[in-house]
Amino acid sequence: MSSNRLGVASDDGRPKPPLLAQPSFSWIGVLPFLLFVFFFLILPSLTLFVGAFQDRDGNFTLENIRGLALPNILSAYWVTIRISVTTALMGGIFGFFLAYSLVTGNMPAWVRSSMATFCGVASNFAGVPLAQAFIFTLGRVGLVTVLLRDLFGIDLYDRGFNLYSFWGLSVTYLYFQLPLMVLVITPAIEGLQREWREAAENLGATPGQYWRYIGIPVLMPSLLGSMILLFGNSFGAYATALSLTGGLINLVTILIGSQIRGDVLHNPNLGYALAVGMVVVMSVMMVIYYALRRRSEYWLKR
Numbered sequence: 001m002s003s004n005r006l007g008v009a010s011d012d013g014r015p016k017p018p019l020l021a022q023p024s025f026s027w028i029g030v031l032p033f034l035l036f037v038f039f040f041l042i043l044p045s046l047t048l049f050v051g052a053f054q055d056r057d058g059n060f061t062l063e064n065i066r067g068l069a070l071p072n073i074l075s076a077y078w079v080t081i082r083i084s085v086t087t088a089l090m091g092g093i094f095g096f097f098l099a100y101s102l103v104t105g106n107m108p109a110w111v112r113s114s115m116a117t118f119c120g121v122a123s124n125f126a127g128v129p130l131a132q133a134f135i136f137t138l139g140r141v142g143l144v145t146v147l148l149r150d151l152f153g154i155d156l157y158d159r160g161f162n163l164y165s166f167w168g169l170s171v172t173y174l175y176f177q178l179p180l181m182v183l184v185i186t187p188a189i190e191g192l193q194r195e196w197r198e199a200a201e202n203l204g205a206t207p208g209q210y211w212r213y214i215g216i217p218v219l220m221p222s223l224l225g226s227m228i229l230l231f232g233n234s235f236g237a238y239a240t241a242l243s244l245t246g247g248l249i250n251l252v253t254i255l256i257g258s259q260i261r262g263d264v265l266h267n268p269n270l271g272y273a274l275a276v277g278m279v280v281v282m283s284v285m286m287v288i289y290y291a292l293r294r295r296s297e298y299w300l301k302r
Contacts, residue, residue, distance in 0.1 A: 048279070051272035064273035072250065077277065080235060080252045083166065087173040088230035092223065094174075095181025096189075102182070103189045116186075119179035126176050131243035134172045138163050164245050172244055173237065177230050184229060188222035221293050228289045232282055252278055 055061045067073065102112055137144050140157060148154040162168050192215065200210045238253040247254050252274055259271035 045279075048272045048275045051269050052276045054269055056267075056269065064267075064270050067270050068273055068277050073252075073255065073274065076250045076252045076255045077281070079166070079250055081281065083170055083173065083251070084231045084234040086170050087177045087234045088227045090170070091174055091177030091181050091230050092227040095178045095226075096185055096223065098178070099182045099186045100189055103186060115182070119182045123176050123180040123183060126237065127239035128243045130172065130175060131240050134163060134168075134175070134244065138168070138171075164248060166249065169241055169244060169249060172240060173234050177234060180233060181226055181230060184226045185219075185222060188219055192218065224289055224292050228285055231285055235278065235282065 052064050053060055053062065055063065101107075102115055134142075136142055138156070138161075139145065140163075142163075145156055148156060163172075196214055197210055200214060205213070236253065238251075238257065241249060241251050242254055242257070247258075256271045256274045259267045259274065
């Protein structure tokens, strides 16, 4: 029996036609995800980029891009970035210490499970309900404000606190920023092997040296990635800030809503340009993250 590149030889010596490969339909399982990405990510992004360079009549223009340099728009970007950086740093630092205490603090299992459940709920609790909860708690006639004033003689607002200000909004954002940090950094902390610390201590390393040469380099990529996630989570928040401050704080997301849905400041194409500017800011943050991550990985390899 002989063989042939085109097929298997038959009994009479003539080659059989090659067998056709059976079609695979395994890719159908990915089809819903691809459709979701197209309709909810690619198509809206294309709409933003195209609309940012059009006027109300659909003609090409750079006026919307030039509008990003207006003082009130630059101020909105600056305030939004400041709040995002502040809540990312505070949520990242305090969330890391909380997660570390939960992982290494020898706490009962029910405490860890309860905290994990709370963090899962609190990290998704935002928008109008969160704003109302803080108004009822820390507003001028909120529960905590009244209790501190009547029982201890401490008036938060006389001492400079204001829930409807930059720091008040930052405290409100921390309600979902800190639990989110706990959720995303806990697996990285659990990855720290106990043997590494024991080996460092056996070699005479102090706790500070252990964290400087082992703990921080190992956790640095996860810490940076988590804080970038917190930055983006705060940078894109809209309903919480609008419900809490009523637009008193000039944020980019509120400005976009005013341009797209407002009656007075109605310029959807400028709103598209503002959204493109937010994409640029997030892209810059991602570039910074990758640069710092590469540096931390180089530090880890030394």
